[in-house]
Amino acid sequence: MILLLLSLSIVGATDPYGDVVSGEGKLILSGNPIKIAVQVIEEGKPVVNKWVYFRAHNGYLTYDSVLSDQSGFACVEFIPLTNGWVEGIVNGELIEIHPSVLPKDTLIKLILSVVIGSVLILMGLDSTNKGFSRLSGERIRQTLWKMTNRPIFAYLTGIFLAIFLESSTLTGLMLLGLLESSLINLTTSLIVLAGASLGSTFTVQIIATDIIQFSPVFVLIGFLLWQSKTKWSYIGRILLGFGLIFFSIWLIRESIKPLLDIFTLDVNPIILFFGSIILTFIFHSSAATLGLLIGFIGVLDFSQALPIILGANIGTTFTILLGSTRTSSEGRAMGMGYVILRTIFVILSVYLFFLPRTLIPTSRDIANIHTFVNMWGFALIPFVYPLAFSMNKMFKRKLFGVKLDTMYLSTPSIAISKCHEVIRESMEIVINMFKATLVVFKKNNNALRKVVIRRDDEIDKMQEELTTYSSRLLGEELTEKESNKCVTILKIMNEIEHIGDLISKNLMSYAGKKIKKAYFFSDEGFGEIQEYHRSVLFNIEETQAAIGSMDKEVASVLLRKQEESKEKINRFRESHLSRLKVGKPESIDTSTLHLDILNDFDRINFHIYNIARAIIGKL
Structure with a gap:
């Protein structure tokens, strides 16, 4: 409140820029000192050496009276309590200064x-x-x-x-x-x-x-x-x-x-x-x-x-x-x-x-x-x-690179989707590895053989990351359906890793031996290897399609081909033994190699059928 006299008045102090420095409205914690400043003026001019009296309400003053200075300012320190304020008085005229006191x-x-x-x-x-x-x-x-x-x-x-x-x-x-x-x-x-x-x-x-x-x-x-x-x-x-x-x-x-x-x-x-x-x-x-x-x-x-x-x-x-x-x-x-x-x-x-x-x-x-x-x-x-x-x-697109980020764990449906992407990607790698296998055997391509071996390292790393991630995911609050999906994905990844090992550690080892010793298959023998390779590759690609949508019908159709695959490999084995009886040199030199390749193709088929069983829910 500001009271004006005809000749003398007391106002809240302001600086040369017009900003209030009186302490009015200034935020202060209770118990902390604040500077209270008023100005004595007469006909618009500051009054010097005029006694100003102060009265504290809900607080304490350092002085209760002060002489105004050359600018007409009179200043005291006030320690407010809750809702504390100060009165400044000159010749019976007064002004109230209310700081904004915030209780501690x-x-x-x-x-x-x-x-x-x-x-x-x-x-x-x-x-x-x-x-x-x-x-x-x-x-x-x-x-x-x-x-x-x-x-x-x-x-x-x-x-x-x-x-x-x-x-x-x-x-x-x-x-x-x-x-x-x-x-x-x-x-x-x-x-x-x-x-x-x-x-x-x-x-x-x-x-x-x-x-x-x-x-x-x-x-x-x-x-x-x-x-x-x-x-x-x-x-x-x-x-x-x-x-x-x-x-x-x-x-x-x-x-x-x-x-x-x-x-x-x-x-x-x-x-x-x-x-x-x-x-x-x-x-x-x-x-x-x-x-x-x-x-x-x-x-x-x-x-x-x-x-x-x-x-x-x-x-x-x-x-x-x-x-x-x-x-x-x-x-x-x-x-x-x-x-x-x-x-x-x-x-x-x-x-x-x-x-x-x-x-x-x-x-x-x-x-x-x-x-x-x-x-x-x-x-x-x-x-x-x-x-x-x-x-x-x-941003250019990369071919591979699914990331299993922990931020997805709080939403299992998303996390399971990411895990599903990993097995789809790893299956794509296996398909490329298996396709390259025939090229390595046919053209004795040692450089490609080394590439195939390195691709298996990617699958091993993906399995390790997927297993760690899935373990954390299974520790979340999952429904029974979500938990079963997660376990199925782990089973499928395990079978894919076995296929990768068969290709890199077994088949590529046989290829290295063939290249080193300059072996050649007989035309009939390599024709049988090519035919069985096409059969297994077809099964792998069908499995990839089944994995993409977790289609139980496709998986069931695949499982019904087991007997057909067994008959085919038995026929190829008997055919190879017939060539040995005839005494063909190429067949004799590559006999062990030939049978090992067919056996590992058959083992790959075994893991393919296990993936189909996992999709159906029978593994």
Whole structure:
């Protein structure tokens, strides 16, 4: 309060730039000293050597009276308690100086509430994400597999996936796996992500709903359902997660209530923008960052809230970008394309800064702005095509390189898909090795023989990584169906590794011996080797097709050929013995070699049939 006299007045001190230095509104912890400054003026000029008297309310002063200096300033130190303030008095006229006093216990409660609230939000989002993914992860993957290249359908699919998975990040990680499997293309994946960006705002809309007071009910019902061993346990996880999120927001709101009448946050918007990006990347979730923002409703105006919302929209892309660095070139192209796409959303949303900046937004305002920012995805669908073309040019595709990343373990359907990619890739290597085997024997190509041996080292490494990864995956909360799939994949990988060993350690050893000793097969003998090689190669390729879709029908057809294979190899053995009786020199020199090759081809067939049995579920 400022009282003016006709000739003499006392006002709060300001510096030459007009900034208040009186201590009015300055944030200070209770018990800490603050400088209180007033100015005595007369007809607009400072008054020197005028006694100014001070009176403390809920606090302590260093002096209770001070002479004004050359600038008319009179300054004292004030140690405030809760709600402390000071009166300055000159000639019966007074001014009140009210600093913003923050009780120490309130600050401690605020820090603890923010930390605990952040942890609870992350736990809640993790619980709901796992609940949704466990409940329908496999069904969602099947939906994506069947997706066409129609952009509208892809966009709508992205919206519904993000709503159901409760995360555009989780949708993106799932798309990475499907992209590497060539089940979708880059353009489609970016359109799906554009839709997922909008769908993910649904979570923030729920968080902004005024049902926070029911958080204990959500937690209780969710926990009870989670303890059941049925599908309801996944619904329980979802309810428990939302309950934790609502409780964390209530906790933060309660902790800042004492601050609402004390101060509003005044931070540079650029700092808030980049801080939001970093925080969202750490949380791996824009919903977590915006959940915290909703908790701070009342101390932020639009000028502070907008940079946080926009920063969260960019920060959420870096989790997918980081995950894509450990995938194929197409995966990296998707990660970078997604960052560019969401950045354009933010750039196009600068019009939001024309909103009244001093208004205090409600939780619904924050949720709606977040939704509006991501609605740009639909308008930008035509832009996705040149963006995908540019990303494909920037990142070149590699033939092999599935990465078993631990970030997929929290979503078993994705992790199992990645493991499935490994056995498909390793089977592709085996096919190439087996095709090369005949060339090595036919042309005595020693360089190719060494290449085939090195390819087996790749299979050994893939088996080791798959076994380690699958062991960790089996330690997660899997359904019986997911657990069986994981075990089947391990069985198949074991058979593939045996085939690789037969080719590299046995067949290539025979080839080395043939090259070194300059042996030659008889025309009839090598013709039989070629014929049996074609038969085994056909079985391997049929097995590869069965593995691709885990088709039990194809596997069953393959198993019915066992008797035919046995008859064929017995016929070739008898034919070879007949040539030995005739006394053909080539047959005599290569007799052991010839039979060993046929026997190992037969052993490869044995492992092929084991893979078919594993697919059917009889191994």
